[in-house]
Amino acid sequence: MSTSLLRGFVYKRKSSVLHRLDPRTKAIILISAVALIFTSVKVSFLLLLLFVSMFLAYVGRVLREWLHSLKSVFLFSIFIFVMNYLTVYNDKLLYSLLMALRFILLTSFFSIFFLTTNPDDFAQALLKVGVPYEYTLTFTMAIRFVPTLARDIQLIIDSQRSRGLELEKGNIITKVKNYIPILIPLMILEIRRSIMIAEALEARAFGAVRKRTFYRELHLSRIDIIIMTCTLVTVALILLLKPQWF
Amino acid sequence: MDTRQCSVAELSRHVGIVFQNPDHQLFAETVEKEVAFALENFGFSRELIRKRTNWALKLMGLTMMRHRSPFTLSDGEKRRLAIACILAYDPEIIVFDEPTAGQDGLQKEKLGELIKLLLTQNKTIIVVTHDIEFVSERFKRVVVMSRGRIIADGHPREILTDEKLLISANLLPPQATQCAWELRGFNIPKNILYYYELKTRIVKILLGMMR
Numbered sequence: 250m251s252t253s254l255l256r257g258f259v260y261k262r263k264s265s266v267l268h269r270l271d272p273r274t275k276a277i278i279l280i281s282a283v284a285l286i287f288t289s290v291k292v293s294f295l296l297l298l299l300f301v302s303m304f305l306a307y308v309g310r311v312l313r314e315w316l317h318s319l320k321s322v323f324l325f326s327i328f329i330f331v332m333n334y335l336t337v338y339n340d341k342l343l344y345s346l347l348m349a350l351r352f353i354l355l356t357s358f359f360s361i362f363f364l365t366t367n368p369d370d371f372a373q374a375l376l377k378v379g380v381p382y383e384y385t386l387t388f389t390m391a392i393r394f395v396p397t398l399a400r401d402i403q404l405i406i407d408s409q410r411s412r413g414l415e416l417e418k419g420n421i422i423t424k425v426k427n428y429i430p431i432l433i434p435l436m437i438l439e440i441r442r443s444i445m446i447a448e449a450l451e452a453r454a455f456g457a458v459r460k461r462t463f464y465r466e467l468h469l470s471r472i473d474i475i476i477m478t479c480t481l482v483t484v485a486l487i488l489l490l491k492p493q494w495f
Numbered sequence: 496m497d498t499r500q501c502s503v504a505e506l507s508r509h510v511g512i513v514f515q516n517p518d519h520q521l522f523a524e525t526v527e528k529e530v531a532f533a534l535e536n537f538g539f540s541r542e543l544i545r546k547r548t549n550w551a552l553k554l555m556g557l558t559m560m561r562h563r564s565p566f567t568l569s570d571g572e573k574r575r576l577a578i579a580c581i582l583a584y585d586p587e588i589i590v591f592d593e594p595t596a597g598q599d600g601l602q603k604e605k606l607g608e609l610i611k612l613l614l615t616q617n618k619t620i621i622v623v624t625h626d627i628e629f630v631s632e633r634f635k636r637v638v639v640m641s642r643g644r645i646i647a648d649g650h651p652r653e654i655l656t657d658e659k660l661l662i663s664a665n666l667l668p669p670q671a672t673q674c675a676w677e678l679r680g681f682n683i684p685k686n687i688l689y690y691y692e693l694k695t696r697i698v699k700i701l702l703g704m705m706r
Binding site for chain 2: 401404408412413415429430433434437438
């Protein structure tokens with residue numbers, strides 16, 4: 250279940266205009282989109298943004314994964330709609346619709362960003378804007394170890410089931426208890442693994458010098474700069490002029 | 496029994512798997528409770544659980560450590576504990592996944608003796624391994640797999656002395672066989688598998704030379 254939600258966010262190596270863009274450019278697009286999503290008060294404009302994101306997903310050749318992430322948050326957005334509808338007094342329908350749409354749009358843009366951005370490049374972009382390397386490394390490692398963790402969980406479940414453990418048996422309390430034989434080995438395994446990773450990092454001179462160099466450096470191409478300026482100018486104009494349809 | 500129709504829990508009553516890494520399954524507070532876990536899952540009576548636990552712990556030489564936490568055991572002891580957990584509920588088929596990995600000579604010997612003992616109790620033992628010596632000394636049937644397919648099935652003598660087959664499966668022959676191949680100029684057959692065979696052949700040659 251949790252891994253199926255991840256499918257809509259995990260980067261896959263592909264070749265498209267969007268994949269080739271610098272992560273900083275994509276980050277600018279993402280931030281602009283988020284700014285528009287939160288300031289706009291027109292359903293029609295948000296729907297337009299949804300079309301924009303669909304266009305981006307198409308250009309980035311990630312339509313199927315994008316749809317998957319939307320599908321997996323669809324139920325939750327209905328929940329948001331209902332909750333808002335029940336708690337808000339003025340303009341109930343408009344307000345709840347806006348909230349639900351905003352949530353879907355956020356998921357949509359973030360999903361496209363992560364689907365088309367190599368985590369390593371993203372980490373380097375973070376580094377360029379001044380995030381310390383320790384933090385960016387933590388981020389890339391977290392992404393790197395998701396599949397490993399999934400495999401560990403599967404192995405542990407297999408080995409406990411072969412000892413007769415039935416996860417789905419019993420009432421809610423026994424069901425929770427059933428997970429103890431899964432969680433304890435998992436925690437111990439992962440703590441051990443993290444100690445091993447720390448040792449491996451140190452053995453490869455992690456933190457030996459303050460200023461590290463990089464094998465691959467990110468460069469803003471001309472297309473990057475054009476797209477960045479276009480996005481920034483358009484968004485700035487919309488935010489400053491606040492046209493009728495916004 | 497159609498294995499496609501059964502749940503894992505149903506099958507596990509008949510098939511015990513000793514996984515490669517004991518860290519994937521140890522979780523209980525004490526060694527004793529770890530062994531009892533499967534027995535409880537299968538709904539054995541308290542008296543039987545006690546009996547079987549004692550028996551399995553004794554068999555694997557863990558009785559002294561029964562009240563210790565599984566996480567304080569050494570790697571070799573953990574492996575033995577993992578085996579005890581399976582033996583305790585007495586499945587008909589026992590699968591060992593790479594049981595000799597990271598074991599010293601003595602432990603390997605003990606494991607071999609245990610498998611021998613289980614075979615005398617009419618159990619089916621399946622061992623997944625890359626340890627050719629262990630296989631050549633201990634087993635009567637070898638199934639060679641490569642790229643997810645079975646490429647040979649038979650007695651170690653025909654399988655482990657077949658040079659072409661071994662190369663295609665990325666395996667080395669047992670040391671006795673290798674030695675026999677090196678000595679091929681001395682009228683030693685290529686299908687030598689055991690050390691005693693090699694020894695008698697060499698002794699014969701030496702005696703012939705002395706005469």
